[in-house]
Amino acid sequence: MATLKLTYFDFHGGRGEPARLALAMAGIPFEDDRVNFADWPRRKPEMPFGAMPVLEVDGNLLSQSNAINSYVGKLAGLYPSDPWEAALCDETMEAVEDITSKLAATMFLPDEQKKSERKALVEGPIPSFLIALARRLEQHGGRNFAGDRLSVADLKVFTLMRHLRSGVLDHVPTDLPDRFAPKLMEHYERVKSDPRVAAYYAKCGVTL
Ligand SMILES: N[C@@H](CCC(=O)N[C@@H](CS)C(=O)NCC(=O)O)C(=O)O
Numbered sequence: 001m002a003t004l005k006l007t008y009f010d011f012h013g014g015r016g017e018p019a020r021l022a023l024a025m026a027g028i029p030f031e032d033d034r035v036n037f038a039d040w041p042r043r044k045p046e047m048p049f050g051a052m053p054v055l056e057v058d059g060n061l062l063s064q065s066n067a068i069n070s071y072v073g074k075l076a077g078l079y080p081s082d083p084w085e086a087a088l089c090d091e092t093m094e095a096v097e098d099i100t101s102k103l104a105a106t107m108f109l110p111d112e113q114k115k116s117e118r119k120a121l122v123e124g125p126i127p128s129f130l131i132a133l134a135r136r137l138e139q140h141g142g143r144n145f146a147g148d149r150l151s152v153a154d155l156k157v158f159t160l161m162r163h164l165r166s167g168v169l170d171h172v173p174t175d176l177p178d179r180f181a182p183k184l185m186e187h188y189e190r191v192k193s194d195p196r197v198a199a200y201y202a203k204c205g206v207t208l
Contacts, residue, residue, distance in 0.1 A: 005056040010034035012206050013163050015065035015100065016053035018155040019072040025196035026076035066093045073152035080147045089146035092153035096160050099129045103169065118171040127180045134181035150194065158191040
């Protein structure tokens with residue numbers, strides 16, 4: 001087995017979380033390199049594209065969260081072997097990236113501008129995205145996003161739902177997923193109750 005080091009910010013969410021979770025669920029040993037915000041400017045030049053997550057595999061660096069998720073998913077048995085299901089897994093993860101990028105673009109804006117840009121997201125793109133994602137879930141059978149087994153796509157959606165409902169995003173009401181996509185909340189509850197997911201967060205001392 002390759003020697004793995006996953007580098008990402010020190011919180012239980014964001015673009016690095018699905019890979020961390022997938023590795024932990026499969027019991028695959030890895031160095032969990034958590035970067036404090038204060039250390040980030042010093043570490044940034046180490047990263048291939050100046051951003052995280054980054055996965056080091058036997059000394060070789062891999063960037064881009066979804067490339068990392070797909071690779072780790074294959075190691076962990078959480079990525080479909082069927083080509084069509086693999087494509088659906090990728091589709092879901094890229095769709096999550098689209099809305100994540102829109103939210104991330106508001107992160108460091110002055111508060112008044114952040115408020116107005118997030119209000120615009122809350123009035124259009126976020127509900128549209130949630131409705132479309134829930135529809136895709138239904139079209140794929142209603143339980144998982146790719147095939148009939150849990151995959152890294154499910155973990156990525158789970159991580160986003162947790163983020164949206166957490167209250168850490170100022171000016172974004174926490175009940176958007178419940179209001180616009182109850183099927184995604186059922187999916188969230190299913191992933192949350194997976195014994196491997198529950199065990200990981202219990203070990204981290206995180207209440208879901
Ligand atoms: N397309 C990249 C985006 C990476 C990205 O923007 N990561 C953020 C954290 S979620 C980051 O490193 N921000 C700090 C910075 O860009 O300086 C991916 O999917 O990994």
